[in-house]
Amino acid sequence: MAKQSLNEQLDRVAAALLGQADAALSSNGASRPFDPVLRPEVEVVRELKNLPSPDFRARLKADLERRVTMVTAAVRASTEFRAAATPYLCIRGAAAALEFYQQAFGATEQLRLTQPDGRIGHAEIDIRGARIMLSDEFPEIGFRSPASLGGSPVLINLDVEDVDAVARRAVAAGAEIVRPVADQFYGDRSGHLRDPFGYTWVVSTHKETLSPEEMQRRSEQFTNRQTGTSPPAKQPAQGETFREGFHSLTPYLIITGAGPWIEFVQQAFGAQERLRVKRPGAGDLLMHAEVKIGDSMIELADANEQFPPMPSALWLRVDDVDAVYRRALDAGATPIQAPRDQEYGSRDGSVKDLSGNHWYLHTPKPGNAVFESLRSVTPYLHPLRGAVLIEFLKNAFGAEEVYRAQSPDGVIHHAQVRIGDSMIGMGDAHGIYQPMPSTLHLYVPNADLAYERALRAGASSIQPPADQPYGERNAGVKDPFGNRWFIATLIRH
Amino acid sequence: MKARSKEADEKLLVAAAQKDPRCFADLYEANFEHVYAFVAHRVYERADTEDLTAEVFQQALANLAKFEWRGVPFVAWLYRIAANAIADRWQLRSRERGNPAAEIPVDRQVPIDLEGIEKRAQLYRLVNTLPVEQRRVIQMRFAEEKSIRQIAKEMKRTPGAIKQLQFRAVQNLRLRWEEKPGQRTRKVHG
Numbered sequence: 001m002a003k004q005s006l007n008e009q010l011d012r013v014a015a016a017l018l019g020q021a022d023a024a025l026s027s028n029g030a031s032r033p034f035d036p037v038l039r040p041e042v043e044v045v046r047e048l049k050n051l052p053s054p055d056f057r058a059r060l061k062a063d064l065e066r067r068v069t070m071v072t073a074a075v076r077a078s079t080e081f082r083a084a085a086t087p088y089l090c091i092r093g094a095a096a097a098l099e100f101y102q103q104a105f106g107a108t109e110q111l112r113l114t115q116p117d118g119r120i121g122h123a124e125i126d127i128r129g130a131r132i133m134l135s136d137e138f139p140e141i142g143f144r145s146p147a148s149l150g151g152s153p154v155l156i157n158l159d160v161e162d163v164d165a166v167a168r169r170a171v172a173a174g175a176e177i178v179r180p181v182a183d184q185f186y187g188d189r190s191g192h193l194r195d196p197f198g199y200t201w202v203v204s205t206h207k208e209t210l211s212p213e214e215m216q217r218r219s220e221q222f223t224n225r226q227t228g229t230s231p232p233a234k235q236p237a238q239g240e241t242f243r244e245g246f247h248s249l250t251p252y253l254i255i256t257g258a259g260p261w262i263e264f265v266q267q268a269f270g271a272q273e274r275l276r277v278k279r280p281g282a283g284d285l286l287m288h289a290e291v292k293i294g295d296s297m298i299e300l301a302d303a304n305e306q307f308p309p310m311p312s313a314l315w316l317r318v319d320d321v322d323a324v325y326r327r328a329l330d331a332g333a334t335p336i337q338a339p340r341d342q343e344y345g346s347r348d349g350s351v352k353d354l355s356g357n358h359w360y361l362h363t364p365k366p367g368n369a370v371f372e373s374l375r376s377v378t379p380y381l382h383p384l385r386g387a388v389l390i391e392f393l394k395n396a397f398g399a400e401e402v403y404r405a406q407s408p409d410g411v412i413h414h415a416q417v418r419i420g421d422s423m424i425g426m427g428d429a430h431g432i433y434q435p436m437p438s439t440l441h442l443y444v445p446n447a448d449l450a451y452e453r454a455l456r457a458g459a460s461s462i463q464p465p466a467d468q469p470y471g472e473r474n475a476g477v478k479d480p481f482g483n484r485w486f487i488a489t490l491i492r493h
Numbered sequence: 494m495k496a497r498s499k500e501a502d503e504k505l506l507v508a509a510a511q512k513d514p515r516c517f518a519d520l521y522e523a524n525f526e527h528v529y530a531f532v533a534h535r536v537y538e539r540a541d542t543e544d545l546t547a548e549v550f551q552q553a554l555a556n557l558a559k560f561e562w563r564g565v566p567f568v569a570w571l572y573r574i575a576a577n578a579i580a581d582r583w584q585l586r587s588r589e590r591g592n593p594a595a596e597i598p599v600d601r602q603v604p605i606d607l608e609g610i611e612k613r614a615q616l617y618r619l620v621n622t623l624p625v626e627q628r629r630v631i632q633m634r635f636a637e638e639k640s641i642r643q644i645a646k647e648m649k650r651t652p653g654a655i656k657q658l659q660f661r662a663v664q665n666l667r668l669r670w671e672e673k674p675g676q677r678t679r680k681v682h683g
Binding site: 006010020040041048051054060061063 | 530543617632634635
């Protein structure tokens, strides 16, 4: 038998180890001894018998990676999305809300559990990595939605990449703009949107990262603009929240002789008549009228049995108090006090008109920020205890005290509070300045909520919130000092 | 010093994988050959070796959080998982076949030939360092258990040429294996 080459001999060993037919073919091949010089190679071959398959190695790695993905997804679901606090929205029409949040904010539905009666008992959505839980309302267990409660005081802040685009999408899906999108002093561009289910979302895009000190500085600047130590800022929200030409607060005069009164203010103060609606079948008596003086509106109506006359006091800012005082007297007013310089920084005079209203005419001295921040017409009240009224206005309407001059015994000589974008002036009743309860028309973002809040603050109800044919949802309350507040939110024009 | 830094590296790998399971791939890469060698030495069938190796890594992934560093290498933990998995499988098979030996308690504390496993694992890795054709022949011949004729057909070469490639590959592996420091004394062939 010819001597096999070394590579033949080695292969014979390999085939035998692998139990292959090649080796079996050559009779007694496996047992034939190999050249001893091959001993180290044979040892290598013996170990190679168990060489792992590269294919298996790769497949197992892929399998483990798949398991890792599943494990991490499960961990993420159970931990990352479980922030310590998560909003839980109670919604009348949760199914529609799931649809809305998807369209408006790009939410993805994560979970939906439906009750036998069809209501959604629990659902979860994800908006840009944030988890929000929600369900239908269950009044039987006290779980009520904003639709039942008349709104929600909780805001949800939603950070997005493009606030303008998201706001457009949300409005297209049915949201309502409460505050239009605008750059804010704290470095965000944001707006307030109310969804069709009564929740308000502060949609924001971060524009500028500011230090807390810089934020504080800009906040003070912003507040100063609001309180009038700087020129008044443009109020972008007006166009949406108020009727055109109106501000948060408008005096509503209920008087005798509304028609002649309009002629008087035209002649004395250069007022413009904007609207006149006669009471049907009552001659020239007016059901409703609107005049504009300077930058301010006044609404009025002739008194009737339900609403008897309530002459009010109005604070009128003019450029030349002496000239206006003379024109008012010429137009038929009676004098209360001739114009004179006041030590508190303005030249004042006052008259009483034919219907009994007081007009406090004033021309601020240049540089008096408190008076210069006033609009042409500001309602003025003479409460018995101004401090108590201010407290009520804060609680009921979120009023902010801007100015107060008070004697040591607590009598308020003069104070100013802001409600919304408008001011109210007041001084405690004394001498000829006795209480003149007024009627005021107040625009708020949510009439239902403001009505509830006013009642809680101590007002009594005149009428609960109701949609009015003139495009407002309107409620009426009377405060403890006899002033009547008609609280309104625009609905559709 | 070197062993020390290897241990430190391994600690880092384990800690990373415990924190983020996606890092488990690094532990797999570092230990696959060792686990495979350990299992292959105790199991006859290739299919069983693969099943058990897979089981070891799957269990290790699932229980990684429970692993505590006790001064022994991470791979020792894997060997313990492997030894238990092999014993379980042996008992199960015996029971299925009605073998009374299945009821005999298995000694799971078998001594482990750490040095032998290390050597085999090194050899498996050395295959990847061979020239492409030699590597293909070795992988087809041993890992895929193909005959010389099948390999010759696939590589479009004569059986003689394949045997020659196989011989050169084994010689190369032998030389590289011996070169590994601390393995064995280098033999010189004339």
